[in-house]
Amino acid sequence: MQPTRALLGMRYRKLRLTTKDINKGYYKGTRTGSMGRHTKKGGYIIEWHKVRTYVCPPLDGFKLTPFVTNNMPRTFGQYSGDPLGPKSPALYLARWKAENGLD
Amino acid sequence: MAAMPLRAGRQATTGACQSIGVNKQQTASLSTTAALWKRHVYKGARDNADHSKNRGESALRRTGTRWRLSMSDEPLPKPVPRDQLPPIETDPNHGLWEFFANRKTVANPPTEDAKHGRSWTVEELRHKSWDDLHRLWWVCVKERNRIATANWERNKSKLGFGESEARERDMMVRGTMKAIKHVLTERYYAWEDAVKLAEKDPEVNLSGDGPTFTPREFFEEDQEAAALEEPAVSPMGEAVEQTEPGTGATLDPATIPSSKPQSEAPRI
Numbered sequence: 001m002q003p004t005r006a007l008l009g010m011r012y013r014k015l016r017l018t019t020k021d022i023n024k025g026y027y028k029g030t031r032t033g034s035m036g037r038h039t040k041k042g043g044y045i046i047e048w049h050k051v052r053t054y055v056c057p058p059l060d061g062f063k064l065t066p067f068v069t070n071n072m073p074r075t076f077g078q079y080s081g082d083p084l085g086p087k088s089p090a091l092y093l094a095r096w097k098a099e100n101g102l103d
Numbered sequence: 104m105a106a107m108p109l110r111a112g113r114q115a116t117t118g119a120c121q122s123i124g125v126n127k128q129q130t131a132s133l134s135t136t137a138a139l140w141k142r143h144v145y146k147g148a149r150d151n152a153d154h155s156k157n158r159g160e161s162a163l164r165r166t167g168t169r170w171r172l173s174m175s176d177e178p179l180p181k182p183v184p185r186d187q188l189p190p191i192e193t194d195p196n197h198g199l200w201e202f203f204a205n206r207k208t209v210a211n212p213p214t215e216d217a218k219h220g221r222s223w224t225v226e227e228l229r230h231k232s233w234d235d236l237h238r239l240w241w242v243c244v245k246e247r248n249r250i251a252t253a254n255w256e257r258n259k260s261k262l263g264f265g266e267s268e269a270r271e272r273d274m275m276v277r278g279t280m281k282a283i284k285h286v287l288t289e290r291y292y293a294w295e296d297a298v299k300l301a302e303k304d305p306e307v308n309l310s311g312d313g314p315t316f317t318p319r320e321f322f323e324e325d326q327e328a329a330a331l332e333e334p335a336v337s338p339m340g341e342a343v344e345q346t347e348p349g350t351g352a353t354l355d356p357a358t359i360p361s362s363k364p365q366s367e368a369p370r371i
Binding site: 056057059062064065066067068069070074075076077086087088089090091092093096097101102103 | 219220221222223224225226227229234235237238239241242243244246275276279280289292293294296297299300301304306307315316318
């Protein structure tokens, strides 16, 4: 008796976790979330507030593409002096005061 | 009584055989003996005295089957060659067309697939508005759909080429989508922290009644401290405007300066 070769060749935890590695009751899921609920009698009721709806915005006249020309070098931000850089809340608040200031 | 229809059938078929000669095919479309002999019952349901389901059938006499066949006397339609068929009418503006690069081919050749630039960087997307990022995300989704359709067609046809170019293109699109997520997450965290900062800011009133933002010079005109603080605030505002220009609510994507050199320059 010896384990399978997959277990012999590598450390066990390098294999991905399956429901057979853990006690019963473990639900691994598919990272997708539910769309409703189960009933007592084994049925399933779809709850429409849980169902995902993806709305594509109107793309008429939109000229951006997923790509940028290779003639333009990759640009990186220059945030000298501020350790938080673009995450700085002071920067955000100052810009809000300068441009919006309403809501 | 049982033998009479058999005899009649034999006479009819032998006569037909003599007149036609060497034709060995079945001539009777259905057996005429069944209707004369007994009420019609489908095969399997018959329960007569001798339990013979195929009474009176004969391949030699070409009687045909005892049960009605699901055929009519109407002439069968003849197939029309494909080039004589009328053209199939499709909706030229159907949304499913967006899954293909063009209307003529199912997949772009690898030379066309390789004609793409680099992905957007995070810094470039920081200057874009929410609406622009939202639309750019969907442009990326549609591009990935197009690539996936071409991959599927290529696998189905077992063409054996083009996977590498499609993968490279897909990686660039995914890089752009990753940058969009980065920008939005960063913007959200900055907003969260800015709200906490604004609660302590005397210029900002988040209670809901009265103006949200009251610039300091309006209620502290007499103080000299305001004059001292203003230069400290304004360079920050200028720096903001330099790093993030044109992110107002009325930003037209057609006016973005990066799009023009992009269309003129070769995309390799």
